[in-house]
Amino acid sequence: MEQDTNQNKVSKADSIRVKLYWRMAVMLLVIIVGILAMLAVIVTQGWSVYKRQSAWALASQKQAVWGLVNDARFKLEEVSNMQTELQVNLDPVFGSYIGAGSDFDQLKDRFGKNKGQFNASLKEIETQIKALRGTNGDFAKLGAAVRRDFNQYDRDTNKLLNAGDSGEDAVPYEQIEQDMVRTKKSLSALKARLDQERKAMGEVKALTIEDMARTLSILVGVIVVVIAALILISMFMIQNFTANMIKPLHESVRHARALAAGDLTRKLNFQPNRIITENSEIGSLCLSLQSMSEHLNAMLRQVDGSTQRVNLTSKEIRTSSR
Numbered sequence: 001m002e003q004d005t006n007q008n009k010v011s012k013a014d015s016i017r018v019k020l021y022w023r024m025a026v027m028l029l030v031i032i033v034g035i036l037a038m039l040a041v042i043v044t045q046g047w048s049v050y051k052r053q054s055a056w057a058l059a060s061q062k063q064a065v066w067g068l069v070n071d072a073r074f075k076l077e078e079v080s081n082m083q084t085e086l087q088v089n090l091d092p093v094f095g096s097y098i099g100a101g102s103d104f105d106q107l108k109d110r111f112g113k114n115k116g117q118f119n120a121s122l123k124e125i126e127t128q129i130k131a132l133r134g135t136n137g138d139f140a141k142l143g144a145a146v147r148r149d150f151n152q153y154d155r156d157t158n159k160l161l162n163a164g165d166s167g168e169d170a171v172p173y174e175q176i177e178q179d180m181v182r183t184k185k186s187l188s189a190l191k192a193r194l195d196q197e198r199k200a201m202g203e204v205k206a207l208t209i210e211d212m213a214r215t216l217s218i219l220v221g222v223i224v225v226v227i228a229a230l231i232l233i234s235m236f237m238i239q240n241f242t243a244n245m246i247k248p249l250h251e252s253v254r255h256a257r258a259l260a261a262g263d264l265t266r267k268l269n270f271q272p273n274r275i276i277t278e279n280s281e282i283g284s285l286c287l288s289l290q291s292m293s294e295h296l297n298a299m300l301r302q303v304d305g306s307t308q309r310v311n312l313t314s315k316e317i318r319t320s321s322r
Helices: 002-007 016-088 105-130 138-164 173-260 281-321
Strands: none
Touching: 016 105, 016 138, 016 173, 105 138, 138 173, 173 281
């Protein structure tokens, strides 16, 4: 009896609670791996979208510079037209340029305002280009060329208009025209460079939208796959665990009911599995019931043998008494 008790002692390694903890740990590990996989996909796709959005933002900045350059071209054209009007009112007879007519001062003021408006536009262009210098150094060079040529034009026109008052030698009008031509060429070169970039802007925006849509589809697909995999794995582990655990329990219940109904000859057919081993809680219960059945059967055989011997003795006594 003591030997049976030692054999039915529950082993910690085979304990159902320990195995349940292990399976819960495995499920938790699977969930963590699934979450990490989703995070990896999210980070990868998010980085791709971020790069596209950065390119989109850069394209938008270039688009803004392109608009400013176009506006500056119109303002420079106004300066050029005003320059032609000034030429008509300048008289180089005495070796210096003297304004003709009482409206010349007003004309100079208007010309100065037009130059100031172009200069303000050019400053705004330079500010926007500074944000692009890290990606496109040629924009800074082209912008610097426009600034250099316009500054030269501004200095020469100021000398031309103020020659009569300051007594300085006047700048030849041909040089003024050359300054204007150089400024226009520099500004046109900047616009041409921006025109090249502008063609790629539409492609960048289209690719960004396409990337965002594809990223969203990938993320949704990964999330669905991971969740479905987690559900299937969990269902399989739960079904496998409960099936292996419930089968010995059902067998034990049937055996107990048979004993309660008076069938003392019934034997318990216990078969250990991966979950329920002989040293687990349920395994110990089944082995105890099995041992009890064997002892009951042995007792019944002894009782049956004793009964037969008593009957035989009684028969012999009756025979001898006759």
